[in-house]
Every structure is written in structure tokens, then in C-alpha cells.
Amino acid sequence: MTYTPVPTDPALAPVRINLLSDTQTRPTPAMRAAMADAPVGDEQIGDDPTVNALCARVAGLLGKEAAVFMPSGTMCNVAATLVHCRPGDEILAHPTAHLISREGGAHAALGGFQVTAVPGADGQFTPAAFKAALHPRNRYEPPQTLVSVEQTANIGGGTIWPKTALDEIVAIARDHRMATHMDGARLLNACVATGISAPEMSEGWDSVWLDFTKGLGAPLGAAMAGSRDFIDEVWRWKQRLGGSMRQAGTSAAGCLYSLDHHVERLKDDHTNARVLAGGLAQIEGMVVQQPQTNLVFFDPAGTGVTGAAMVAALRQRGVLLATMDGRIRACTHLDVSAAMIEETLGLVRDIVRAA
Numbered sequence: 386m387t388y389t390p391v392p393t394d395p396a397l398a399p400v401r402i403n404l405l406s407d408t409q410t411r412p413t414p415a416m417r418a419a420m421a422d423a424p425v426g427d428e429q430i431g432d433d434p435t436v437n438a439l440c441a442r443v444a445g446l447l448g449k450e451a452a453v454f455m456p457s458g459t460m461c462n463v464a465a466t467l468v469h470c471r472p473g474d475e476i477l478a479h480p481t482a483h484l485i486s487r488e489g490g491a492h493a494a495l496g497g498f499q500v501t502a503v504p505g506a507d508g509q510f511t512p513a514a515f516k517a518a519l520h521p522r523n524r525y526e527p528p529q530t531l532v533s534v535e536q537t538a539n540i541g542g543g544t545i546w547p548k549t550a551l552d553e554i555v556a557i558a559r560d561h562r563m564a565t566h567m568d569g570a571r572l573l574n575a576c577v578a579t580g581i582s583a584p585e586m587s588e589g590w591d592s593v594w595l596d597f598t599k600g601l602g603a604p605l606g607a608a609m610a611g612s613r614d615f616i617d618e619v620w621r622w623k624q625r626l627g628g629s630m631r632q633a634g635t636s637a638a639g640c641l642y643s644l645d646h647h648v649e650r651l652k653d654d655h656t657n658a659r660v661l662a663g664g665l666a667q668i669e670g671m672v673v674q675q676p677q678t679n680l681v682f683f684d685p686a687g688t689g690v691t692g693a694a695m696v697a698a699l700r701q702r703g704v705l706l707a708t709m710d711g712r713i714r715a716c717t718h719l720d721v722s723a724a725m726i727e728e729t730l731g732l733v734r735d736i737v738r739a740a
């Protein structure tokens with residue numbers, strides 16, 4: 386995975402349109418007010434009422450027995466594998482998975498796990514490819530104890546795993562005595578886009594988590610759900626990793642606010658992404674992946690402007706985005722309006738014309 390460094394030269398025009406990531410959202414005034422007013426306690430001893438309310442809400446939302454508030458999505462992935470696997474175990478995931486490329490090698494460093502990449506198009510592997518990657522338990526090969534998917538698949542283009550594929554993967558994993566983990570950083574984008582509820586989408590998955598700091602627009606926090614026993618074990622790792630918190634209710638209040646006010650509007654992000662992709666696709670030579678949710682991947686090389694040159698030229702004009710694996714990723718979110726999409730399209734057309 387290669388990323389263009391994000392230009393941070395202070396001489397550059399201020400960023401007016403931030404398409405870099407849905408993590409770039411700022412808490413709204415109403416969200417800040419909800420955070421300021423939140424009742425709080427000591428989260429580490431289970432005594433923060435707002436965190437407890439959030440955990441109950443997320444467990445219900447995802448249709449699981451229990452949930453735990455975590456500082457980040459990365460810590461959800463790390464704690465999940467630490468609970469599901471033993472040293473020497475093998476985790477199966479797509480080569481572009483966040484847990485392979487973006488977690489500092491945590492799963493090897495902390496768990497002693499090896500992650501085997503199961504390839505496939507658009508950030509997803511087929512049930513058949515998954516099955517083909519499995520071997521019977523034997524003395525020689527590592528025990529394959531966990532399969533992980535991203536819903537939606539980030540580097541895959543924000544694509545949505547079909548529910549039928551998810552169900553088949555769960556069934557295959559069960560037959561193979563493997564646990565199942567869903568990285569749901571953008572799960573609600575998939576739910577809003579398809580109309581499939583979160584409990585249905587994650588049905589049969591042993592662990593699933595939501596990130597509040599992506600399209601939901603909260604400043605901090607993720608929550609992971611599963612069986613009561615699983616969540617008890619996650620709590621032990623959360624403590625070991627230093628992730629237990631104190632008056633975390635202030636943050637949890639932002640997350641609750643986001644569930645109340647920022648879920649249905651993810652549709653707007655998806656519309657903006659489609660408009661952006663449609664406009665880009667009209668530019669001759671531009672290669673655009675049709676978005677399913679809020680991520681738009683495109684490659685301008687065929688227009689005569691390289692991805693890196695396009696990123697730099699847009700940044701000059703106050704638009705921030707970056708390349709990932711040679712393509713540009715533009716991300717729509719709470720702080721990106723339809724007018725900003727139109728303006729960005731105009732700027733891209735100007736840059737291509739000038740080249």
C-alpha cells in the first residue's frame with residue numbers, strides 16, 4: 386500500500402474542500418453541546434452512564450448480546466484478533482485489509498498471528514476463494530482460526546459485500562471451526578445503501594464493530610459487539626492495551642448523537658460520491674470506479690495528468706485528497722456539500738484542460 390504524503394506546506398492555500406477522508410469531519414455545534422452536557426462517571430470501572438448507554442445502544446443496533454466502547458477502530462481489530470486467536474494462528478483477510486496494511490503489524494507484534502491474504506476484486510474475496518485458501522487442521526500448517534472482512538471494503542472502493550457472500554463465508558468458517566470478524570468501520574454506510582439492517586448484515590459474525598469517527602462524524606470512539614463472553618475477553622485486552630478510559634461519557638455522547646442524527650444522512654454522502662464519479666467519468670481518459678457508498682477511486686493518468694500531479698494541483702486550489710495504491714481516493718462526508726462536489730469537478734476539468 387502506498388500513499389502520497391499529504392501536502393502540509395503552510396504557504397499553500399487553506400483547505401476549503403476536504404475530500405481526504407471521512408475521518409476529517411469536525412464535531413458540529415449540536416454534537417459538541419451534547420458532549421458538554423453528558424453525564425459521566427469512571428468508564429474503567431463500568432460506572433460511566435453515557436458510555437453504558439452507548440454500549441447498550443450498539444449491542445441492540447448490531448443485534449449482539451453486549452458491546453464495549455473502544456478508543457479507536459484499530460484497537461477493535463487488535464483486541465478482536467487477540468481474543469479470537471492464539472500465537473501461531475492464521476487469520477484470513479483480503480490483501481487490502483486495514484488489519485494488514487494500517488495497523489503497524491499489531492497482529493504479528495502483539496498476538497504472534499500470521500495473516501494470509503485471500504485475493505479478489507474490489508477488496509472482497511469470493512466464498513469459493515475463501516474455501517480454496519483453507520486446509521484441514523494438521524500438525525504442519527498454522528491453525529486457521531479467524532476470517533475477517535471489511536464492510537464496506539475501504540481500499541476496495543468502499544464496496545459492499547453482498548449479504549449472500551457474507552452468509553456463505555460464515556457457513557464455511559463454521560464448518561472449519563473458525564471465528565468470524567467484521568471490521569464495520571463503515572458498516573452503516575453499507576446498511577443505508579442497501580436497506581439491509583445492521584443485525585442482518587452482521588448475522589452470524591462473532592464480532593463486529595462500528596467506527597464513530599468516519600462518516601458518523603464523532604471526534605473519538607468505536608464500539609465492538611459480540612457475545613457477552615467475547616466482550617468480557619475484549620475488556621481484558623482493552624485493559625492490557627491501555628485502552629480503558631475514565632470520563633469517556635463526553636466522547637460517548639458524541640457517538641450517541643451521531644447515531645441519532647448522522648446515520649440517515651449518509652445517503653447524502655453516497656449521492657455526492659455518485660455525482661462526483663459521474664462528473665469525473667465524463668472527462669476523457671479518466672478511469673473511475675463506480676462508487677457504491679462514500680468513497681470514489683479514480684485514476685487521471687489517461688488524461689495526461691498523473692495522480693500525484695492532480696493531488697498537488699487540487700491542493701494548490703484548496704482541495705485536499707490523496708492517492709492510495711496509485712489511484713486517488715476522494716471521500717464524501719458530513720463536511721462535504723453538493724456545491725463543493727461541483728466546484729471540485731470544475732477544478733479537475735480546469736487542471737486537465739491546462740495540461
Ligand SMILES: *Cc1c(COP(=O)(O)O)cnc(C)c1O
Nearest residue numbers: 457458459483535539568570596
Ligand atoms: C479507519 C478504518 C479502521 C481503523 O479505525 P480507526 O478508528 O481510524 O482506528 C479500520 N478498518 C477500516 C476499514 C477503516 O477504514
